[in-house]
Amino acid sequence: MDSERAVRDGRGPRARLRSAVRGTGFAVWGAGLGLLAVVTFPVAIVVAVLWFLRVGRPLVLPSLSWLRWLTGAERARLRRIGHRLEDPVRADGTPEEQVMDPVTRRELGWLLVHGTAGLLLGAIVLQLLLTGLHDIAYPLWWERVGPSEQELLNGLLPARTEERALWGPALGLIALALWLLGTPRLLDWQTRSGRALLGPVPGADLSARVIELTATRAAALDAHAVELRRIERALHDGAQNRVVGVAVLIGAARREVQRDPVHAEEILARAQDTTEEALAELRSVVRSILPPVLENRGLAGALTALAAECAVPCTVTIDVPVRCPASVEATAYFAVAESLTNVARHSGASRAEVEARLADGRLLVRVLDDGRGGADPAAGTGLAGIIRRVQALDGEAVLSSPPGGPTELEVALPCGS
Ligand SMILES: Nc1ncnc2c1ncn2[C@@H]1O[C@H](COP(=O)(O)OP(=O)(O)O)[C@@H](O)[C@H]1O
Ligand SMILES: [Mg+2]
CATH class of the missing domain: 3.30.565.10 (Histidine kinase-like ATPase, C-terminal domain)
Known part of the structure; x- marks a missing residue:
């Protein structure tokens, strides 16, 4: 079945469309944060200069909390997309110490990259979609808009004649195809700076990770033991009991076989039923281990x-x-x-x-x-x-x-x- 294959490998047209739509949402969200980053960067420079001139100290802490809010919003976006990102451990203390913290320096680096490249990539995704829709529909209404708006490809191509207007659907389809195929890749590029710069400082947070891994390893061993006990109980109380019952019934049937064959036959029928129950129990235990x-x-x-x-x-x-x-x-x-x-x-x-x-x-x-x-x-x-x-x-x-x-x-x- 075609649709099932499409679902399975995730490359069917519907899966592509869904991933492009979802990607556009995230890319636009990223562009919004990029916009905030691009206005924040000059402010950060002004604060740094004022601080250097020894008048800007009161501005440092509010600027740092704004930076934290903004990078926190980007971390939330990355997690929502599905990237795993742990929070970095920050230095507390005087404003000087906080500014010199490597976490802050990496966040400022992100501000610069995301405020430029990140913003641009988000804008490209949105622009491809809008240009595609605009150009496809263009022949329907090009006559009715003013001459300054009679254009295709987001203004790159003036189109004031009918012949030109008819290029619209072809160009629009190309733009939409680029949008459909390119959005996941563009979104991936847009998230790179955040993934590289907003996580824990490399090497600094290993001890926290070791503690966490030790805990989850203990939990894994626990869960393993619990699972073994569950399987043991299920086999013991279910299938094993039934098999014991079968043995008893067969013993009884053997004794009856000479004396009362009809009764022996009845007992054997019960033994057969019990065997089937034991099988069903075994199957359900097997299924609960690995379906x-x-x-x-x-x-x-x-x-x-x-x-x-x-x-x-x-x-x-x-x-x-x-x-x-x-x-x-x-x-x-x-x-x-x-x-x-x-x-x-x-x-x-x-x-x-x-x-x-x-x-x-x-x-x-x-x-x-x-x-x-x-x-x-x-x-x-x-x-x-x-x-x-x-x-x-x-x-x-x-x-x-x-x-x-x-x-x-x-x-x-x-x-x-
Ligand atoms: N999808 C759901 N919608 C509404 N209530 C739910 C839903 N899933 C679970 N619950 C509630 O949470 C309780 C706990 O669920 P669960 O741990 O699966 O226990 P159980 O299904 O054995 O009752 C349920 O008893 C039910 O009241
Ligand atoms: Mg339940």
């Missing part, structure tokens, strides 16, 4: 199948062109399965959405419903289990479910690439 559908159909197929089984209409968007480690895919699968079960059972939603994509070597999975909200991991076992599983893989799970809805679970898992 076979993941193995057979990949993450995209498995999530699509989950959505298709959901009682609430559910759209699926998947852009994961590579395979992730089995534990990561299984965790993503169980997170979506639990969320969709919750949607059907608790939310009262009329529709749901599942989205999975890769960003920065992380698998991002999102499940959204438009139901009544109020989901609470403390109120049950499902969500809490998912969150623990995700954290064990050094991932993050964020649940947002205000009363009245909507409910959104976002899971990010390092994919090891």
Whole structure:
């Protein structure tokens, strides 16, 4: 099926369009911050000069907090796009110490790059889209606007005759094709300065990272032990008990076989039923370890199948062109399965959405419903289990479910690439 293949490799026309639209939103958001950066830079220079002349000291702290706000907004944008960015550790102290902090110096560098190149790249994305739409429709209304507005390609090409106006759709289509294909790349370039300069200073924050890794490693071992215990219990209480029952029944049948063949036959039938129950138990345990559908159909197929089984209409968007480690895919699968079960059972939603994509070597999975909200991991076992599983893989799970809805679970898992 064509549409399914498109969903699977994320390069179908609809996936492209969606990623260009999304990319345009982020690029314009970035251009807005670029605009703020470009006006901030001269102000920073003036403050620095005044400070040098020993009159500007009171201006330093307010300028620094503005810089922090602005870079904080860029960090929020990068995280929203899906980049993983940790907050840098800042030096506290006198204004002098704060200005000399490498974090501040890197932020000023970002201000310069993002206020120029970042702004320009965002403007290019928007301009390609607007030029495309303008030029395609141009033959419809070129006669009705004043001569100064009779132009194509954003003013580069005067077009006052009908013959020229008819170039519009062709030029517009080219602009739209460039927009469609180029936006993800342009957005990637636009985020580079922020990714390089707004994270932790290289080498400075390793101790914090070590503490965090130690904690998540302990959690991973814990989660592993819990999982082993769960499997052991499931085998012991379920399949093993049933097999013991079968052995007892067969023993009884053997004793009866000479004396009362009819009764022996009945006992054997019960033994057969019990064997089938044991098999079913075994299958469900196996499935809870690593769902076979993941193995057979990949993450995209498995999530699509989950959505298709959901009682609430559910759209699926998947852009994961590579395979992730089995534990990561299984965790993503169980997170979506639990969320969709919750949607059907608790939310009262009329529709749901599942989205999975890769960003920065992380698998991002999102499940959204438009139901009544109020989901609470403390109120049950499902969500809490998912969150623990995700954290064990050094991932993050964020649940947002205000009363009245909507409910959104976002899971990010390092994919090891
Ligand atoms: N999508 C949702 N919409 C509304 N409420 C939810 C949703 N998901 C979960 N909840 C609420 O949060 C509680 C905890 O969910 P969960 O941990 O999955 O436990 P369980 O499903 O076993 O009750 C549920 O009992 C339910 O009240
Ligand atoms: Mg549940």
